[in-house]
Amino acid sequence: MTAALPVARRRGVRAAEKGTDRAARPGVLWVLPATLFFMLFAGLPLVLVAVLSFTSWNGLGTPAFNGFDNWTRMASDPSVLQSLRISAVLTVLSWAVQTPLALLLGVWAAGRQRNRAVLSSLFFLPLLMSTAAIAITWLTLLDPNFGLAAKFGPSIGFPDGNIIGSSRGALGCIIVVVSWQFVPFHTLLYQAAARQIPKSLYDAATVDGAGRVRQFRHVTLPQLRNTIVTSSVLMLVGSLTYFETVLILTGGGPGGATNILPQHMYMTAFRDYQMGYASVIALALVALGTTLSMLIVRFSGFAKMRSTLEGI
Amino acid sequence: MGESPLSRRTFLSAAAITGLSAPILSACGTSGPGGAKGGAKTLQAWVLVDQAQNRVQNTAVDDFNKSATGSKVKLLPISSDGAVYADKLRVSMGSPTPPDLLFNWGSGSIRNYVQAGGLMDLSDKLAADTAWKNSFLPSVLDAGKIDGKYYGIPMRGMQPVVLFYNKSLFAEQGQKPPATYDDLLKLVDFFKGKKIQPFALGGLDQWPSLMWLEYLVERSGGPSVFENIAAGKPGAWRDPAVTAALQQIRDLVGRGAFGTNFNSVNYVNDGAGLLFAKGKAAMHLMGTWEVSNQVDRHRSFAQKDLGFAPFPSVAGGKGDPNAVVGNPTNYFSITTKSGDKDAAVAFLKKEMAAPAYVDALIKTGDVPAVTGLESRLAASPQPDFARYVYQLVQKAPSFTLSWDQALMPQFKTPLLSNLQKVFAGKQSPEQFVAAMESVK
């Protein structure tokens, strides 16, 4: 892996085009196990969830087809629309909270000073814990009478510590907990990316008399553009998985205030046992995930970057 | 628990055999979990995780297994959370290998399984053995009936919801537990004036709030109101008793009966129990299990201060003040797919009313639904409380099962969620009724 690598590779491509490449090429057989496995346990379920969306099934016995019943029901079901809205709010807010934090922390932690290295090794501790462990720990902290909520609630507008039990507070709690859990990961991405920025760019900026803030705006940010996109995609698509946190912390409450789409689907499927209807909600979830990723890809030129790596 | 890796590996290989042989076996209708070859099986008995209870259940299992020549029983504690347990059970009942014996709450908790032909009708077995049948309190045995048939045998204590109060605190303040709803309102105002939260309430877990609705509806309208709701009669939620009860709840919340942060307080991690035990709340409406919880965790409070009273009467209400709500008991039911139904029946016959099992239950603080216990309850760690509960249930003309257990599954989430909104002041009683009527 040398600096000459890209050149070498380009030359290789040309050689291949001229047909001078005689190295053995693996056939389709090589991708078969992974593809079959993926299709069986991820692809097939995706097809099946579409099939199940046209059935009525209570988890026992065999699903029975019921046409578009589930679909027409969803169209007029206010609780699904509400869940969709809450999911959107949670997704946008948690993105807006996590991105600046991770970006600044990552750039800061990219510095090679000793104190930064020590601190950032502590920053990454939440990465090591499971969602279940994190949610359970926070649940005890949020007790309004005996936990931290009692101590800090008054200073953030909850004089009685009633944070997780109020609609706005509960959503805030979810955002705080997922930020605690996921900011470290995104910090890691930014840290690694910031370390790749050539020093010469900063030297040039310094010569131009740019201060720290201007350097950040005109050198660091543009250089991190790709990482911002990557991190945002992971964050937005990842926000659909906050389900575990919601299930353990609030169960969707109070009064459905944190009932995000995956939680709604889970409850419909495994508490209410309306598997067919839950499948429609699941499809909405797939649509949401795909749309989000595609939008980001479209607006960021992400696809182009990817395609440059494809097909050597 | 705490098994060695070796026994786990043995288990895995057993599971692998079952997985392979299940399709073949089910063709002859003898498939069962842990189905070893030959006649003797290992019957899986699913129960809720509860250390003290599981220990007692295991003594019954061991006693049965000692003398059993054929199939043995194995206890499988699944989860401590009733909702999670119900989920798991549901999933397992849909699988080819459901448990043989399953702990349940009767009524809505098993109605679907009965309709799908998944549970064994025990009526004949009970009719054929009247001594066995008569060993259970009839009201509690009957509460396990579905469509006039018995599907469950009472297997543990009765758990009515009781009004707990802090005896020492009440004595200090010169107060008495409320006999009427008006007394209750006066107590709320009194304790609020003393800067003591009148009632502890674990609103974060949602179901503790439901107990208030259950009792208030029962007192205002009698048991028929909820019977109609459970039967799915059109307009049943519109009963004036429901609206009246919700109005009372809003009034109680407005008066500060539960403090202000009750929706942030959990019950499962003892947020509410701790408030009550530390004297920060004067009363706690909760199932009888609260006593064993408090004994386990705050022993001195449980011994010195824990008082209990019936839920007060409501003036002008149609309900009998002696009626109770809660969990009549838990039942063991047998699945039709069980590999050895006769052995499962034999287990229930031999153990569920056996003096050793009943006495062991009493020692854990349970009050079993078994007849003729008056003298034996002295062995309970809380003999006064045990006698109190025993009489409470004997006297009760009706024992309404907790709504979240009795209703069909699709009602559970909307019920709890909408009620939480009423408690939070985000929904009017009329909106609640409309929301529940719209659930299909």
Place this chain on the structure above:
Amino acid sequence: MAVVRQSGPGRLRRTAGRRLGRANWAAGVASLVWLAFVITPIYLMVKDALQTTDSYLDGGPLSLPHHLTGHNFADVFDRGFTHYLINTAIVTVASAVLTVLLAFPAAYAIVRSRSRAVSGVFRLFLAGLAIPAQATIIPVYLMITRMHLYDSLTAIVLPTVAFGLPLSVLVLSSALRDVPRELYEAMTIDGSGSVRLMWSLALPLSRASLTTVSVYSALNAWNGFLFPLILTQSDEQRVQTLGLYNFQGQFSSNIPGLMAAVLLSALPIFVVYLFARRWLVAGMAGVGGK
């Protein structure tokens, strides 16, 4: 897209870090605030886990620990937590090994093959990235029960690996693209076939990415919650995350016991972090960069 490349420290000589001589005090203070936010829950978890039930409430939530005890840990072990950890370890190792075994040949073929079908497979995995696992849980549950795998550790491993494949294939193929074509040519002159090429050329040269993929799939499996929640039921098959979820009600007021269990569930990863921080972190950053 490959923003974060696997790179040894040696390659990072000329970087942003030392660009400014004077210390950035504002950022330093802000990072200390963040540190407090990150550390407080962990401190409380450790502190509560070491205290007796009676004393953990004394002196408020943030007080210094006193009356230290190891009793809570003994209690957690008594309740079968060792068994859950062993189950989780089995699932973790099986998932990581299976992921690598499946993903590496696929990634190798994607980079080296000229078949149309193979590039179609690459696009399939790209699209697969966007499928949220939650959305397919109902059919996965249906399939697992029909396959008679319900309530087995295998039931957890299969979908866990399937949903880990897209990212693993992408990371690995992206690393394999960095292997210079000339090397393949050179080995071909020796008469090596595809298997030899993969084994003695591609594999050693993509060791860093293999670490990335193994670490990431292992962490995912260790911390997995949804698949075990839906696909297993019995105590025998319980993994640590579900063990925690169950302990919640069981320990009720006993928050010290619960926190001891939480601490124990993270302990193995903490130990790995302590001794092999570099590749654990590289593993996670590597995946994110793809």
